[in-house]
Amino acid sequence: MSTRRSFLASLATAILLAGGLLLGCGGGGGGSGATIDIGSLQSMTGPTNTFGTSCDNGIRLAADEQNGRGGLLGKTINIITADTESDASKAKSAVLKLLDQDRVCAVLGEVASSRSMAAAPYCQDKKIPMLSPASTNPEVTKYGDYIFRSCYIDDLQGAWIAQYAAENKMPTAAMLVDQQQDYSKGLAKAIEAEYTRLGGKIARTENYRTGDNDFSVPLTAIKDSKPDIVFLPGYYSEVPAIVKTARELGITCPFMGGDGWESDKLIERGGAALEGCLFTTHSDSNDPDPRVQGFVTRYKAKYGKVPDAMAVLGYDAANIMFKAIQTAGGTEGPKMRDALAATRDFPGVSGDITINKDRNAEKPGVVIEIKTGKFQMKQRVGLKKPNP
Numbered sequence: 085m086s087t088r089r090s091f092l093a094s095l096a097t098a099i100l101l102a103g104g105l106l107l108g109c110g111g112g113g114g115g116s117g118a119t120i121d122i123g124s125l126q127s128m129t130g131p132t133n134t135f136g137t138s139c140d141n142g143i144r145l146a147a148d149e150q151n152g153r154g155g156l157l158g159k160t161i162n163i164i165t166a167d168t169e170s171d172a173s174k175a176k177s178a179v180l181k182l183l184d185q186d187r188v189c190a191v192l193g194e195v196a197s198s199r200s201m202a203a204a205p206y207c208q209d210k211k212i213p214m215l216s217p218a219s220t221n222p223e224v225t226k227y228g229d230y231i232f233r234s235c236y237i238d239d240l241q242g243a244w245i246a247q248y249a250a251e252n253k254m255p256t257a258a259m260l261v262d263q264q265q266d267y268s269k270g271l272a273k274a275i276e277a278e279y280t281r282l283g284g285k286i287a288r289t290e291n292y293r294t295g296d297n298d299f300s301v302p303l304t305a306i307k308d309s310k311p312d313i314v315f316l317p318g319y320y321s322e323v324p325a326i327v328k329t330a331r332e333l334g335i336t337c338p339f340m341g342g343d344g345w346e347s348d349k350l351i352e353r354g355g356a357a358l359e360g361c362l363f364t365t366h367s368d369s370n371d372p373d374p375r376v377q378g379f380v381t382r383y384k385a386k387y388g389k390v391p392d393a394m395a396v397l398g399y400d401a402a403n404i405m406f407k408a409i410q411t412a413g414g415t416e417g418p419k420m421r422d423a424l425a426a427t428r429d430f431p432g433v434s435g436d437i438t439i440n441k442d443r444n445a446e447k448p449g450v451v452i453e454i455k456t457g458k459f460q461m462k463q464r465v466g467l468k469k470p471n472p
Contacts, residue, residue: 119162123182125193130170131321134347135195135394139217140165141387142398143192150406172198179203183210189415192401197221197267204231211417217401221270225443232424232443234401241342242274244364244465250282254312259289262318271317271342299329307335314339320347324354331357346393358454367396367434368450368461379433400432
């Protein structure tokens with residue numbers, strides 16, 4: 085009988101130890117298991133799935149490289165991905181899975197602002213640091229002191245777009261805004277504020293919604309306003325069809341948007357209609373900077389294709405999070421939060437990154453022109469902010 089009790093006691097101990105290993109940092113009391121579990125909250129399916137898959141690829145490459153250097157704090161980084169299905173209403177259940185079921189110690193994501201804003205309150209409530217690689221709407225980080233971003237915000241991106249139009253003597257513009265996306269509405273507001281400050285005139289503003297297929301009505305109204313440029317702060321899922329329709333209606337001026345255009349699907353779907361159009365984004369794979377080219381080489385070796393800017397942003401965000409965990413000496417939420425807030429001049433692939441007092445990143449960007457069916461870097465843009 086005593087032998088049986090000894091066996092059962094040993095079995096119970098083994099189960100408890102295994103449970104500790106499986107729980108990782110979230111359930112293991114701040115990293116007491118063999119892994120540091122980090123959530124990747126991404127649109128792996130749905131209309132903007134290239135955002136999620138690229139960003140997740142970048143995160144996983146960063147984790148593979150860090151694990152190859154011995155991991156973090158003597159533990160292996162384990163990336164757990166949750167799919168938001170490109171839907172803000174699904175972001176809640178996806179992030180709660182990461183927090184409650186997977187018990188991650190940090191969340192990297194989302195790319196889209198509306199989905200980040202849907203997830204942020206839950207990370208804030210549980211004091212789990214959330215670092216968005218690409219959500220540019222200024223409201224994202226206002227959900228609390230555990231919510232960060234490692235990309236620039238729309239106030240800066242919008243100023244770059246407006247300044248480009250003004251500098252290239254385009255005094256009259258029209259605007260087409262996706263009313264379903266906080267990203268689109270926020271970026272439109274920033275563009276208009278700087279463009280009008282510089283003396284430009286928004287002659288017409290029209291709206292559409294994600295998933296629309298017919299854009300002829302708003303574009304006909306825009307055509308009548310005779311703009312020199314059309315600002316289109318939307319996602320690549322609708323941009324090709326919008327610009328194709330515009331060309332069919334006889335609108336010949338360039339369209340210009342932001343980083344929501346960033347996808348290899350953009351030219352594939354839009355073709356020649358997009359020739360001469362422009363957008364701002366975070367990085368360009370053709371940039372000769374050694375940091376960029378080194379990343380491109382490593383990414384191509386792992387995934388067999390050239391990375392887009394979302395892959396770069398995922399990679400940078402992951403490495404910033406890894407450094408914060410190293411600096412914190414563990415995975416306790418408050419210590420990780422403080423380490424993220426102290427990020428200064430981090431040498432990212434997308435440029436040097438500093439997290440400011442509002443938990444937003446100060447960093448440069450680029451303007452891309454679509455020329456001969458390819459993305460070509462038109463110019464670099466720095467921290468040139470709108471004047472008061």
